[in-house]
Amino acid sequence: MSDFLGSLWWLLVALGVLVTFHEFGHFWVARRCGVKVLRFSVGFGTPLWRWHGKDGTEYAVAAIPLGGYVRMLDEREGEVRPHERHLAFNSKPIWQRMAVVAAGPLANLVLAFLLLWGMLVIGRPDYAPVVGQATAIAAQAGLQPGDRVLALGDRATPTWSELAMALAVAALDRQPVALQVRRADGSTVTRDLPLQHLPQGIDELRTVAAIGLLPRHLLIPAVVGSVRQGTPAWGVLADGDRITAIDAHPVSSFEDIAPLVAKLGERGGPGMVEVERDGERLALELTPQRTQAGGGIPQWILGITNAPAGAPPHDAVLRLGPVAAVPAAVRETGYQARQLVDMVARAVSGRVSVENTVSGPITIARAANDxxxxxxxxxxxxxxxxxxxxxxxxxxxxxxxxGGHLLYYLIELVIRRPLGERALAVGQYIGLAMIAGLMGLAFYNDILHLVS
Structure with a gap:
């Protein structure tokens, strides 16, 4: 399946599940409050299938699978026969109307809990939160290769995904955070990460790299991919050699090679490069060559490039038993809700770019496919x-x-009467204009991301 068709398919699946559950929340509470539901539709437009239930509701699956709706008996939307007025939505007490309206968002929160519970029970494959390389402020904090980050503040980080997300969010506030770290020797220490020293203007989507953290699973294996003719390694190293040490210093990844070669070059004279080749361990003598890199910066080289590396296998799984997953899913639902509220507040205050806060259907579709x-x-x-x-x-x-309807009902509680038709109409126009503006911003961000 192509990326385009895959993205479109998974977008439809996501919207179908989420919006249908949202509308089911309205439907379920409306029925419990004695409101007559005329139609429950999955999708918009011309119904492809329809049937009438014993409850008098018409159930339909429509042609445009981009959501759904619930149509209730309401005197403001059509004629209601006298003997059914007590079943109309607008005739119900205000607390019941508020319950029906609030049921949709609450249903989505319940769905989020169920989805997270299912995710935890199934088990999400991931990578261990182990440091592969630490530079910049990560090195200032004392983080070292092999350190396993157990928690950021009071947020446990069982996998790299949890750690990366927590770091990205914490970096937005430019406040120091405490990391609980298990070192390679098994001891547990606390490291204070000085996020206030992050440079201004960095891309919020690349804060982990700006912090100076490279996870272990993204390290490039120290395997020779090619040897450039006329360089010190030509005729000495071969494609496929795994470099294990340079000048008696161990090498665990390709990223370790450049600084060790530089040290050997500054020391002067030849050094021993230890490699594994066809199951044998060899010690080969090499002398680095000084050359000019891009921009005229001098550097010491051997003349090798790394072998292409595929996606590394997962080395961690986020999984809990069915019982333990219940409170964990509740906590995670609450955490995600708080983070989204905080993100909106940051966007409104200008502390975070709106470009990375509001996403449209194109970005959502691509993410769904991924x-x-x-x-x-x-x-x-x-x-x-x-x-x-x-x-x-x-x-x-x-x-x-x-939320707008709930605001209307709160005003009604205060003034002790429903808002007039004119006020409602003005509100509708304002609401539509705001929604149109948000949609325009979302599409603009989508196009910007595609271009970039």
Whole structure:
């Protein structure tokens, strides 16, 4: 399946699941409050299938699978027969109307919990939160290769994904954070990461790299891919050699080679490069060559490039038993909701770029395809985040959204009467304008990401 078709398919799956569950929340609570539901539709447009339930509701699957809706009996939307007025939505007490409106976002939060529970029970393959290389402020904090980060503040980091997300969020506030670290010798220490020293203007999507952390699983194996003719390694090293040490210093990744070669070059004279070749261990004598790199910067080289490396195998799994996964899913749902609220606050205050906060359907579709390719647990995790996002967006006090209707009902409670038709119409126009603006920003960000 092509990326385009895959992205489109998984976007439809995601929207179908999330919006249907959202509308089911409205439907379920409306029925419990005695409201007559005229239609429950999955999708928009012309119904492809429809049937009538014993409850009098018409159930439909429509042609445009981009959501759904619930149509309730309401005197403001059509004529209601006198004997059914008590079943109309607008005739219900205000607390029942608020419950029906709030049920949609709450259903999305419940769905997020269920998805996260399923993800934890299935088990999400990942990578261990082990430091491969530490530079910049990560090195200032004392982090070293082989350190395993157990927690950032009070947030446990069982995998690299949790650590990377927690670091990215913490970096937005430019405040120092404490890392609980298990060192290679088994001892546990606390390292203070000075995020206040991060340079200004860095891309929020690349904060982990700016911190100076490279995870162990992204280290390039120290395997020779090619040897350049006329360089010190020509005729000495061969394609496929695994370099294990340079001048008696161990080499664990290709990233270790350049600084060790530089030290050997500054020392002067030849040094021993130890390699594994066809199951044998060899010690080969080499003298680095001084050359001019890009920009005229001098450097010491052997004349080798690394072998292409595929995706490394996962070395960690985020998995819990069915019982232990219940409180963990509750905590994670709450954590994601708090982080999204904080992110909106940061965007409003200008502390984070709106470009990286508001995403449109193109970005969501590409992300859905990517997460689906990683496996069912990753896709459930993605759906959970989307479900929380849908819940919080719908609770924004914008007319036409659930939060806007709740705002109307709160005003009604204060003034002790429903808002007039004119006020409602003005609110609708304002709400539509705000939604159109958000959609325009989302599409703009999508196009910007595609171009970049």
């Amino acid at each position: 997460f689906a390719a990683r496996g069912p647990a990753w896709f459930l995790n993605f759906l959970a985040l989307l479900s929380v996002s849908l819940a919080l967006i719908n609770l924004l006090p914008i007319p036409v959204l659930d």
